[in-house]
Amino acid sequence: MNKSKEILLAHGGGGTLMHDLIKNVIASRLSNPVLDRLDDSALLDTGGRLAFTTDSYVVRPLFFKGGDIGKLAVCGTVNDLAMQGAKPLAISLSFIIEEGFPLDDLKKIVKSVGSAVKAADVFVATGDLKVVERDGADKLFVNTSGIGSVRKDVNVSSHYAKVGDAVIINGYIADHGVSILCEREGLEFESPVKSDCAPLAGLTQAILSTTKRIHCMKDPTRGGLAAALNEIASSSRVSIEIEESAIPVRRATLAACEMLGLDPLVVANEGKVVVVCSETVASTVIRTMRKHKYGKASKIIGRIVNKGKPEVILGTTIGGSRIVDMPYGELLPRIC
Amino acid sequence: MNKSKEILLAHGGGGTLMHDLIKNVIASRLSNPVLDRLDDSALLDTGGRLAFTTDSYVVRPLFFKGGDIGKLAVCGTVNDLAMQGAKPLAISLSFIIEEGFPLDDLKKIVKSVGSAVKAADVFVATGDLKVVERDGADKLFVNTSGIGSVRKDVNVSSHYAKVGDAVIINGYIADHGVSILCEREGLEFESPVKSDCAPLAGLTQAILSTTKRIHCMKDPTRGGLAAALNEIASSSRVSIEIEESAIPVRRATLAACEMLGLDPLVVANEGKVVVVCSETVASTVIRTMRKHKYGKASKIIGRIVNKGKPEVILGTTIGGSRIVDMPYGELLPRIC
Numbered sequence: 001m002n003k004s005k006e007i008l009l010a011h012g013g014g015g016t017l018m019h020d021l022i023k024n025v026i027a028s029r030l031s032n033p034v035l036d037r038l039d040d041s042a043l044l045d046t047g048g049r050l051a052f053t054t055d056s057y058v059v060r061p062l063f064f065k066g067g068d069i070g071k072l073a074v075c076g077t078v079n080d081l082a083m084q085g086a087k088p089l090a091i092s093l094s095f096i097i098e099e100g101f102p103l104d105d106l107k108k109i110v111k112s113v114g115s116a117v118k119a120a121d122v123f124v125a126t127g128d129l130k131v132v133e134r135d136g137a138d139k140l141f142v143n144t145s146g147i148g149s150v151r152k153d154v155n156v157s158s159h160y161a162k163v164g165d166a167v168i169i170n171g172y173i174a175d176h177g178v179s180i181l182c183e184r185e186g187l188e189f190e191s192p193v194k195s196d197c198a199p200l201a202g203l204t205q206a207i208l209s210t211t212k213r214i215h216c217m218k219d220p221t222r223g224g225l226a227a228a229l230n231e232i233a234s235s236s237r238v239s240i241e242i243e244e245s246a247i248p249v250r251r252a253t254l255a256a257c258e259m260l261g262l263d264p265l266v267v268a269n270e271g272k273v274v275v276v277c278s279e280t281v282a283s284t285v286i287r288t289m290r291k292h293k294y295g296k297a298s299k300i301i302g303r304i305v306n307k308g309k310p311e312v313i314l315g316t317t318i319g320g321s322r323i324v325d326m327p328y329g330e331l332l333p334r335i336c
Numbered sequence: 337m338n339k340s341k342e343i344l345l346a347h348g349g350g351g352t353l354m355h356d357l358i359k360n361v362i363a364s365r366l367s368n369p370v371l372d373r374l375d376d377s378a379l380l381d382t383g384g385r386l387a388f389t390t391d392s393y394v395v396r397p398l399f400f401k402g403g404d405i406g407k408l409a410v411c412g413t414v415n416d417l418a419m420q421g422a423k424p425l426a427i428s429l430s431f432i433i434e435e436g437f438p439l440d441d442l443k444k445i446v447k448s449v450g451s452a453v454k455a456a457d458v459f460v461a462t463g464d465l466k467v468v469e470r471d472g473a474d475k476l477f478v479n480t481s482g483i484g485s486v487r488k489d490v491n492v493s494s495h496y497a498k499v500g501d502a503v504i505i506n507g508y509i510a511d512h513g514v515s516i517l518c519e520r521e522g523l524e525f526e527s528p529v530k531s532d533c534a535p536l537a538g539l540t541q542a543i544l545s546t547t548k549r550i551h552c553m554k555d556p557t558r559g560g561l562a563a564a565l566n567e568i569a570s571s572s573r574v575s576i577e578i579e580e581s582a583i584p585v586r587r588a589t590l591a592a593c594e595m596l597g598l599d600p601l602v603v604a605n606e607g608k609v610v611v612v613c614s615e616t617v618a619s620t621v622i623r624t625m626r627k628h629k630y631g632k633a634s635k636i637i638g639r640i641v642n643k644g645k646p647e648v649i650l651g652t653t654i655g656g657s658r659i660v661d662m663p664y665g666e667l668l669p670r671i672c
Contacts, residue, residue: 012467042461054428092390101343125378131348145481
């Protein structure tokens with residue numbers, strides 16, 4: 001663990017530094033069997049099985065191509081529930097607002113929350129609002145927590161990847177991070193990159209209805225595909241081999257990444273899911289996914305290859321291979 | 337509604353201005369039968385009955401006499417569940433942290449969360465952490481959301497107060513707000529005022545086990561007892577008469593209020609509950625409450641007197657009476 005006595009921006013980046021902080025400073029002091037799994041949602045038995053998740057959103061700018069902080073907050077939390085195999089039931093909505101924030105912008109954000117909950121087939125059940133003085137916060141932060149129901153026969157977790165499993169993604173990666181960064185840097189491309197921000201519970205529910213052989217689902221948000229795959233590798237103690245040529249990246253996104261010096265594998269997504277399933281059902285799963293609005297570009301991108309040594313290996317387009325590390329710290333602050 | 341085109345500090349104060357903002361700007365755009373009740377927790381039917389609540393905490397300073405932001409975040413959310421008659425099951429914990437925040441202070445806060453969840457007989461099921469750049473936030477904010485189970489035969493809500501009901505409080509008011517303000521202003525009194533911050537679910541569960549004739553429970557947080565009673569009056573469309581001489585206020589708290597020019601009725605509490613119950617069971621309820629750690633100074637402070645005209649009337653110590661208005665805006669920013 002990093003020896004800094006202060007919180008660094010890098011602690012929020014979705015990489016090793018954040019995972020160590022959460023594990024060693026927070027979860028260790030609050031340890032219990034539910035929290036200790038550190039999955040995207042907690043899984044509780046309350047009569048039925050209930051998924052429970054929370055996320056705070058500090059994205060900057062608040063409005064970007066393909067979404068805004070309101071849509072992002074709904075989709076992010078719905079997706080954390082979806083990754084647990086849950087059908088989202090309800091979300092909460094809590095604002096921290098800087099004094100002087102334009103009321104019209106708040107209205108726009110709430111309207112966007114409204115459209116997003118409709119699209120995600122969920123509703124806002126409860127909320128809260130705090131105002132802090134000027135300079136006490138940067139404009140507006142949102143927290144959404146969510147609960148969802150999980151069918152008895154659904155058991156997906158980053159811990160359940162098995163050797164031989166196929167690794168699937170539902171489409172083009174890195175669009176969210178690139179769109180935010182372009183917005184922030186005032187970069188304009190001929191075909192502007194839009195955030196992929198989308199609610200995935202419909203897609204994940206469709207996948208789970210197809211077969212019982214889905215082992216993990218994980219959304220590659222902060223830290224990108226690299227972090228998501230490393231988390232699966234580490235939780236399941238397996239090696240994952242992926243093929244660079246198989247990973248869908250839009251031409252404009254790739255161009256932007258090259259210009260900005262970014263590896264698309266570590267750039268955040270907000271409408272992507274990595275599905276790990278038995279090899280035998282992979283083509284059926286792909287068929288199901290491609291029928292769905294948010295799965296049209298679904299592809300197998302790799303396999304689980306070995307037990308014991310958690311690592312992610314990328315077969316490159318030029319025929320070599322390299323280890324894809326867990327990102328260390330902060331690549332793009334305030335991406336979500 | 338105030339015509340300002342900007343969010344004011346006063347919008348966060350727990351008064352009329354906040355209620356109007358939440359109702360007209362937020363809830364109106366997200367309307368559904370669960371949210372529209374605007375109770376302390378949402379009540380959901382998910383097989384069993386589930387309470388769901390959220391709160392963000394922006395209190396300043398982070399550490400104060402009687403607690404800190406960690407303890408406050410746990411108690412506040414546990415109490416919102418308790419007010420719905422729920423037994424808290426699990427909470428979530430999400431941090432927004434300013435770059436440069438001392439790691440040792442984070443550890444202290446997490447430790448305090450740990451003690452508080454133990455005291456409240458609940459656990460942290462899931463969490464999140466975001467870091468923003470220096471000056472992007474004032475030190476550290478916390479969001480806790482919570483879920484709890486509600487027995488089938490429990491039906492409490494601010495909407496259910498009935499004419500003739502007794503109004504009870506579980507002890508001394510205004511300690512939380514006064515302690516925060518003293519801390520902030522560097523005021524020292526001979527007997528320093530400590531925040532009353534405490535988890536009330538044990539007490540409320542004990543109350544509900546005593547009788548089925550509990551109609552409302554409400555925690556007088558932002559906006560104090562004045563706001564809580566006005567909310568009950570308005571939701572139930574009743575008048576409430578309270579006796580100034582019956583309301584427990586510590587001498588030191590009263591002295592501080594007089595010095596600071598504050599009305600104890602509008603100062604925030606974090607370990608208080610207003611219980612509205614049938615007059616016939618009031619003495620039994622008081623007996624149950626006084627047996628509990630957080631109910632030793634429980635007292636009847638008033639009655640529900642009339643149907644139709646929502647107002648709160650205070651019988652003063654000098655024999656007169658006055659209307660206690662819903663506070664308008666911000667009395668003490670960042671009190672919770």
